[in-house]
Amino acid sequence: MNDTRKSGAVSAAFKYVLLCAVFLLFAGPLAWMLSTMMKTKAETYKAPPALLPESFNFEAFERLFSIQPLMWTWIRNSFAISILVALGAVVSSSIVAYGFSRFLTKYRDRLFPIVLITLMIPPSIMMIPSYVLFAKLGWIDTWLPLIVPAWLGGAYYIFLFRQFFLTIPQELDEATYLDGGNRWTVYARVIMPLSKPIIITTVIFAFVNSWLDFLGPFLYIKNSALFTLSVGLQLLIGQTSQDFPALAAGAFISIIPIGLLYFFAQRYIVEGVVLTGSKG
Amino acid sequence: MNSLRKYDTALFFLFIMPWIIGFIAFFLIPFGTSIFYAFTDAKLPGAVHYDFVGFDNFVHMAKDPIFTKSLFNTLYFVVLGVPVVTAGMLLLAMLLNLDVKGIAVFRTFYYLPTLVPIVATVIIWRLVFNSEFGILNAVLGFFGAGKTDWLGGEHTIKPVIILLQVWISGSGVLIFLAALKNVPRHLYEAAEIDGADRIRRFFAITLPMISPSILFVVIIQTMYNFQMFTEALLLSKGGPNYASYTFVYNIYKSSFTDLKFSMAMSQSIFLFAVIALVTFVLMKLSNRFVYYEGEK
Numbered sequence: 320m321n322d323t324r325k326s327g328a329v330s331a332a333f334k335y336v337l338l339c340a341v342f343l344l345f346a347g348p349l350a351w352m353l354s355t356m357m358k359t360k361a362e363t364y365k366a367p368p369a370l371l372p373e374s375f376n377f378e379a380f381e382r383l384f385s386i387q388p389l390m391w392t393w394i395r396n397s398f399a400i401s402i403l404v405a406l407g408a409v410v411s412s413s414i415v416a417y418g419f420s421r422f423l424t425k426y427r428d429r430l431f432p433i434v435l436i437t438l439m440i441p442p443s444i445m446m447i448p449s450y451v452l453f454a455k456l457g458w459i460d461t462w463l464p465l466i467v468p469a470w471l472g473g474a475y476y477i478f479l480f481r482q483f484f485l486t487i488p489q490e491l492d493e494a495t496y497l498d499g500g501n502r503w504t505v506y507a508r509v510i511m512p513l514s515k516p517i518i519i520t521t522v523i524f525a526f527v528n529s530w531l532d533f534l535g536p537f538l539y540i541k542n543s544a545l546f547t548l549s550v551g552l553q554l555l556i557g558q559t560s561q562d563f564p565a566l567a568a569g570a571f572i573s574i575i576p577i578g579l580l581y582f583f584a585q586r587y588i589v590e591g592v593v594l595t596g597s598k599g
Numbered sequence: 600m601n602s603l604r605k606y607d608t609a610l611f612f613l614f615i616m617p618w619i620i621g622f623i624a625f626f627l628i629p630f631g632t633s634i635f636y637a638f639t640d641a642k643l644p645g646a647v648h649y650d651f652v653g654f655d656n657f658v659h660m661a662k663d664p665i666f667t668k669s670l671f672n673t674l675y676f677v678v679l680g681v682p683v684v685t686a687g688m689l690l691l692a693m694l695l696n697l698d699v700k701g702i703a704v705f706r707t708f709y710y711l712p713t714l715v716p717i718v719a720t721v722i723i724w725r726l727v728f729n730s731e732f733g734i735l736n737a738v739l740g741f742f743g744a745g746k747t748d749w750l751g752g753e754h755t756i757k758p759v760i761i762l763l764q765v766w767i768s769g770s771g772v773l774i775f776l777a778a779l780k781n782v783p784r785h786l787y788e789a790a791e792i793d794g795a796d797r798i799r800r801f802f803a804i805t806l807p808m809i810s811p812s813i814l815f816v817v818i819i820q821t822m823y824n825f826q827m828f829t830e831a832l833l834l835s836k837g838g839p840n841y842a843s844y845t846f847v848y849n850i851y852k853s854s855f856t857d858l859k860f861s862m863a864m865s866q867s868i869f870l871f872a873v874i875a876l877v878t879f880v881l882m883k884l885s886n887r888f889v890y891y892e893g894e895k
Contacts, residue, residue, distance in 0.1 A: 331699060334697050334699050335699065337694055338694060338695075338697070338699070338702075338705050341691060341694055341695075341705065341709065342705055342708060344766070345708050345709045345711065345712055345766065346708050346711070347727075347734075348712070348723045348724070348726075348727050348766070349711065349712070349715075349723070351723070351726055351727055351734050352722075352723045352726060355726050363732055364732060365732070366731050366732055366737075367737040367740060367741075368732050368733070368734060368737050370734075411617040411618075414614055414617060415614065415615045415617055415618040417614055418611050418612075418613075418614030418615040419615060422607060422608075422610070422611035422614070423607070424607065424608045424611050426608065426611065426612070427611065430615070433622070434618065437622065437626060439822075439878070440626070441822055441825065441826050441870070441871065441874050442826070443826040443828060443847045443850070443867075443870070444826075444867040444868070444870055444871040444874075445626070445629060445630070445867075446847075446850070446851070446867070447633065447850060447854050447860065447863045447864060447867055448629030448630060448632060448633035448864065448867065449625065449629050450854070451629065451632065451633075451636075451860065452624075452625070452628060452629045452632070468621060468625050470617065471617045471618065471620050471621025471624070471625070472615075472617045472618035472621055477618060502610055502614075506614075527714065530716065531714070531716050531717070533716065533717050533718060533829055533833075534828075534829060548716070549716045549717070549718045549719075550718075552716075552718040552719065552722065553718050553833065556718070556721075556722065556833075563726060563732070566722045566725075566726070567722065567723075567726060569719075569722065570715075570718075570719035570722040570723055571719075573715075573716045573718070573719045574714070574715050574716070574719055577714045577715075577716075578711065578714065581710070581711065581714055582707075585707070588710075588714075589710075589773060592770045592773045592774065593773060593774065593777040
């Protein structure tokens with residue numbers, strides 16, 4: 320009796336040791352970023368380095384914004400693009416998904432598999448062909464290559480919306496038709512108001528993905544005034560590769576919006592990821 | 600009735616019009632033109648003068664020693680990286696699935712690195728892995744190890760990138776966690792009564808029950824690692840001495856540095872064919888190993 324209790328305690332302790340190791344692996348580098356950004360430049364050149372800054376100071380942020388006066392512009396650009404992308408994803412994907420879930424036509428079952436197939440196309444093979452297209456359209460050095468595709472229905476979001484719409488009973492549609500409603504009223508007045516969870520998931524997902532996107536803005540935008548924060552930080556690395564606290568401060572700023580989103584809306588992010596996996 | 604049906608079909612196309620436009624404009628047209636240009640010697644995206652050169656681009660591509668090197672590096676990330684990252688995800692998911700107090704705190708943190716923009720991730724990794732002032736060498740030094748130039752070493756850069764992938768593997772962990780939660784408890788209880796130990800239970804119950812998720816994660820990760828680029832570009836610029844120079848890096852260089860767009864198109868098509876083939880083989884092979892509930 321006593322033995323099993325003791326071995327239980329030992330195995331519990333062992334579990335916590337393992338979990339703490341994992342915790343260190345994941346949170347450690349982030350903590351190191353926090354520590355570095357509060358150090359002075361001189362402190363970061365000490366070997367071996369100190370774990371914590373001697374005092375908490377935020378000079379790095381002042382330096383960051385004076386080395387790179389465009390920081391505010393980049394932050395604003397990133398917000399503007401991500402918000403426009405999130406809006407576009409919800410509006411266009413929900414309309415298309417409504418088409419794919421509520422119309423009885425043979426074309427529906429022929430076209431929907433194509434939507435799913437495009438999900439499987441590796442994006443990097445489209446990198447150069449798309450660049451050529453955008454160059455011909457005169458879209459290089461504008462935000463259009465980042466925003467317009469989002470307003471034309473993303474395959475993944477169409478899939479998410481359609482799955483959700485299929486769970487809404489058709490009787491509600493029919494009742495609306497009896498009251499004199501048409502297809503659009505059903506979409507706008509019945510289906511969408513019932514779809515808040517999936518709308519929130521899509522908004523968050525599209526915003527986060529746009530915020531995290533590096534390759535798109537990196538390839539299509541050369542004018543630094545139009546950069547997103549990610550591409551701006553890349554420029555900053557080139558400018559001041561030895562100012563570790565300023566770089567850490569820049570990294571920290573680029574994490575804040577999504578970090579906050581994660582802590583307040585963790586449920587929706589988790590749901591979105593798990594939905595992707597369960598379809599496989 | 601018939602006219603109503605027609606009217607409805609027209610409405611259907613109206614509703615899915617955004618997708619149709621996007622599919623044609625941003626998928627069919629670029630994909631079609633890239634196949635066309637792959638067999639020409641066009642240099643710039645807007646080139647007016649170009650000749651058809653048949654399979655010349657593909658022949659030149661195969662002769663380039665840098666191409667061979669990039670192929671080797673990419674295969675390294677696929678053959679070695681995918682199993683390591685997938686095993687890492689599964690291990691983490693099993694740890695986070697443990698039934699202990701305070702597990703929610705641990706579960707909050709593992710996903711955070713996945714949400715860090717890749718440039719910020721690279722900044723953080725440079726701070727951690729810096730050979731002089733980084734925390735990693737300091738910790739290892741405490742245990743008596745010498746200084747390692749992680750990011751500047753030809754033999755260390757690829758493992759460091761794979762480790763970075765594990766650090767940002769939250770989505771895969773999440774998928775495995777969900778799968779582990781769906782394994783019926785009574786199976787474990789029955790096995791325990793039959794005297795199966797932990798390892799036996801893992802191989803006889805857990806692994807088969809979550810095999811669909813494993814297949815999904817392996818396929819996604821394989822596709823991703825075939826396309827490995829951003830990490831290598833930002834962390835080590837393909838170096839040192841081409842040690843992290845991948846296939847997509849080669850595509851990027853062909854077009855934006857060498858200004859040979861037709862060559863980049865040929866390389867893209869080659870990559871597409873390889874990924875399609877490998878994915879197909881993975882799916883075929885998996886029929887033998889993957890267990891779907893409700894199937895005989």
